[in-house]
Amino acid sequence: MSAVDALATDKSSILKQTPLHALHVARGGKMVPFAGYDMPVQYATGVLKEHLHTRAAAGLFDVSHMGQMTLRAKSGKLEDAALALEKLVPMDILALAPGRQRYAQFTNEVGGILDDLMVANFGDHLFLVVNAACKDEDEAHLRAHLSDICVIETLPNRALIALQGPKAADVLATLCPEAPAMKFMDAGPHSVNGIACFVSRSGYTGEDGYEISIPNDQAEALTSALLDHPDVLPIGLGARDSLRLEAGLCLYGHDIDTTTTPIEGGLNWSIQKSRRTGGARAGGFLGSDKILAQLDGGAPRKRIGLLPEGRAPVREGVLLFADTTSTESIGSVTSGGFGPSLGAPIAMGYLPNAQAADGTTVFAELRGQRMPMKVSPMPFVPHSYKR
Amino acid sequence: MTTLYTEDHEWLAIDGDVVTVGITDYAQSQLGDVVFVELPKVGRALKKAEAAAVVESVKAASDVYAPITGEVVAINDALAAEPALVNSDADGKAWFFKIKIADKSELDGLMDADAYKAHTA
Incomplete structure (x- = not known):
């Protein structure tokens, strides 16, 4: 075995x-x-x-491997730290109220995602939680871009x-x-x-x-x-x-990475109005030209949920095809496995817009066979957040 | 009936010229909860060391290799409906497939129960 x-x-x-x-x-x-x-x-x-x-x-989960850090404005004013961070994320940080947290992504110059993270307003400073595998690069990225305005402190x-x-x-x-x-x-x-x-x-x-x-x-x-x-x-x-x-949540390095934009990744919801075209602080973040153009005009491909019709789990890296005979793949699975609460295999991946509508059947090539999968809305299991 | 073991954590129960193949209890304990098993078709000619079946846990997919050359003469259909049998009874009800042995000399060099126990210790 x-x-x-x-x-x-x-x-x-x-x-x-x-x-x-x-x-x-x-x-x-x-x-x-x-x-x-x-x-x-x-x-x-x-x-x-x-x-x-x-x-x-x-x-109870140990997630101590993740990176925790704080961002403080040298001016002492939180808004200066918020505006500085807005240069690196397409999110509205200025309007994030004290005691509130928001999901964000660090983007790069070409609109790809360097990492995804949580940003919280702790009153006089911002508190960030980033992915373990990216935490050193994230710290260097923050220091390279924000050191003139902010003091960056990691919390090992x-x-x-x-x-x-x-x-x-x-x-x-x-x-x-x-x-x-x-x-x-x-x-x-x-x-x-x-x-x-x-x-x-x-x-x-x-x-x-x-x-x-x-x-x-x-x-x-x-x-x-x-x-x-x-x-x-x-x-x-x-x-x-x-x-x-x-829950349909992205795993960085798998479902999103430097080759996927937030729009391709289906993270449009995380970009507030103020940072979009026509907003009070539209753009002005790394890769904003590409990301806002995709937000306005659509992205060529999209992260989608997939339900295999059979019982076999379809895992990361499996190629997707439009039909049972075509030789050119149209996308691939980025995360996949068995959903214990559903009692069935589930997956997510990327497909061109033309094949990304819910209910579309595509085919995964698994051990030399084309297995039908249906594009499905996510989350697969409803969220139960206390809003 | 003799039971032998491979380094790849399969057991072989030999009955005349037919061998029943499954994965060991050690293997299932390492894999965790099994959620899917794919078996070869009856009649398929398997070569020794060829990928013959797939067993998937929540975490990962693993190939099960043909421990010897021969034709598949039966498969355990119960595993399709109840893959968790592999966890509850790996050495018994959760057998994978039966092969008609082509060359008995291929059984030489497989481990007996004591040797396998030492292998996984």
């Missing part, structure tokens, strides 16, 4: 550890290399049950966990009474079990839930306190991926 030994733990390279590494190992986490870190892909519970448990109760002294699922609010309320009053994308400092944390009501599963930034030296104690709750199980990266795929 091809994958068995590859799936067995590989410790050959030197991997970084999060502050929760010992906790993962003690709880039976199966550790694998991910973005330079030794991370749990699953626990003894297994990916399928971890996934379903998160949708039914609450799952903080861990990050996510508590996700319908019971997340009740669970967190036992340690942070104000948590249930937060709304989706509220973000700010909160005391959790007496520990000074940054809490946002957000996540990467499509479920209600929270992300909690914790000082490294208190991360294990707080995580253990949350795991002591009977509704909470630790969840590995395997279920994190299947949960976000069902």
